[in-house]
Amino acid sequence: MFESVAYAMGTPQAGGAPAGGADMLMQFLPLIVMFVIFWFLLIRPQQKRAKAHKLMLSELKRGDHVLTSSGLIGRILEIDDEQVLLECGEAKLRVTRGAIGGLMPGRGDSK
Numbered sequence: 317m318f319e320s321v322a323y324a325m326g327t328p329q330a331g332g333a334p335a336g337g338a339d340m341l342m343q344f345l346p347l348i349v350m351f352v353i354f355w356f357l358l359i360r361p362q363q364k365r366a367k368a369h370k371l372m373l374s375e376l377k378r379g380d381h382v383l384t385s386s387g388l389i390g391r392i393l394e395i396d397d398e399q400v401l402l403e404c405g406e407a408k409l410r411v412t413r414g415a416i417g418g419l420m421p422g423r424g425d426s427k
Contacts, residue, residue: 369418372416372418372419373413373414373416376392376395376400376413376416376419377392377395378392378393378394378395379391379392380392380419381419381420382400382402382416382417382418382419382420383416383417383418383419383420384402384411384415384416384417385415385416385417386415388402388404388409389404389420390402390403390404390409391403393408395413397413398412398413399411399412399413400412400413400415400416
């Protein structure tokens with residue numbers, strides 16, 4: 317009864333040997349290729365954008381016109397390590413540096 321099961325499993329001479337190094341590489345190759353694709357299409361561009369945003373935040377100065385992440389446009393009146401005082405029309409708003417989404421293009425220093 318158990319002899320038929322043993323024959324079905326095969327023997328090392330019949331090709332039932334454990335997978336070798338090349339076979340293991342071929343099994344993991346699709347996963348490696350997918351990781352490389354994700355790296356170049358998703359992870360690397362996001363890291364570049366984050367680095368550029370951090371550089372822009374470090375270069376902010378008084379008088380710059382900025383756009384906040386919530387959509388407000390204002391001019392920087394005061395700036396320190398953590399917070400920025402913005403003039404938005406007649407209102408003055410204090411926001412964190414991280415809330416600045418970007419500089420407004422085409423606006424110069426208007427002191």
